[in-house]
Amino acid sequence: MTTRGRRGVTGAVVRKDLATLWSSPLPWVVGALLHAALGLLYFGDLQARQQALIQPMVPLAGFLLLAAAPVLSMRSFAEESRSGTLDLLLAVPARPRPLVLGKWLAAWGSALGVLAPAGAYVVLLRWWGRPDTGPVVSGFVGLVLFCAALTAIGVLTSSLSSSQPVAAVVALFVTLILWFAHVGSGALAAGPLLAHLSISERLRSFAAGVIDSGDVAFLAVVTVAALLLAMLAVDARRLR
Numbered sequence: 001m002t003t004r005g006r007r008g009v010t011g012a013v014v015r016k017d018l019a020t021l022w023s024s025p026l027p028w029v030v031g032a033l034l035h036a037a038l039g040l041l042y043f044g045d046l047q048a049r050q051q052a053l054i055q056p057m058v059p060l061a062g063f064l065l066l067a068a069a070p071v072l073s074m075r076s077f078a079e080e081s082r083s084g085t086l087d088l089l090l091a092v093p094a095r096p097r098p099l100v101l102g103k104w105l106a107a108w109g110s111a112l113g114v115l116a117p118a119g120a121y122v123v124l125l126r127w128w129g130r131p132d133t134g135p136v137v138s139g140f141v142g143l144v145l146f147c148a149a150l151t152a153i154g155v156l157t158s159s160l161s162s163s164q165p166v167a168a169v170v171a172l173f174v175t176l177i178l179w180f181a182h183v184g185s186g187a188l189a190a191g192p193l194l195a196h197l198s199i200s201e202r203l204r205s206f207a208a209g210v211i212d213s214g215d216v217a218f219l220a221v222v223t224v225a226a227l228l229l230a231m232l233a234v235d236a237r238r239l240r
Contacts, residue, residue: 013102014109017076021110030071031114034064042121052125054132058139058207059200061118062146066179068114069147070171073107073154074164077234081162096234100155100227107151115143135209142206145219149199150175152226159233175199178222 021027038061045056119140125131153174158167182198199222202215 009098010102010105013099014106017103017106018109021072021075021106022113027072027110027114030068031117034061034068034114035117038064038118052128052131054122054125054136054139055207055209057118057121058142059203061115061143062200062203063179065111065115065143065147065150066175067172069107069111069150070154070157070168070175072110072114073103073151073171074158074168076103076107076155076158077230078158078161078164078167082164096231100159100230100234103158104152104155104227104230107155108148111147111151112144115147118143132209135207138206138209138211141211142203142215145206145216145223146199146203149219149222149226152223152230156226156230156233159230159237 038057041060042057045060046052049056122131122136150171154167154171157171157174158164161167161170178197178199180198180200182201196218199219202218205212205215
């Protein structure tokens, strides 16, 4: 298949998945719950600090996205597998790469769409005070990359199961392990390695106003690795 053909397949998958997902109540409910929880937690933190800071919002949003991203990406391949349409897709000359990329781009775009209203907090902060621009920019850059990694893991678990709930639970379990990887690392021989695997610590660096190349590379590696494994899983199914 030519490059133009692969792009055509990817674009068609993105459009189809976005239309299917956003015509259902799922992203609207997920977004409403996420921002209700985020608003309560964030403004409670601001009242306690008595400062107009964006920094507390970033890890709070990241933790809530651990639950939101798997729900948004769980149907990527699991629903196709359950309904039998995945077998039809694999029967035509469509390689796993454009299919996986299309599914991931749709899930990533949906996660960003659900997260987008968080930009209103910046407007409110500028109304109440003068927050530093650096942490605002780096915090949202971190959340964008964070969403990319979470949805890639969600697409991977979805490619391994025909059950949406199972795919979502496994993705949540994996991301929770990565989130809390640094906890208790000092008592283990492999503690330094586990601390480096912690996505929560990476996100806190972005919240502090630092866009570190190591943090960017780590989230990019997680994203690419998950997508490559998803491609292998889909290709194995095609060969079977």
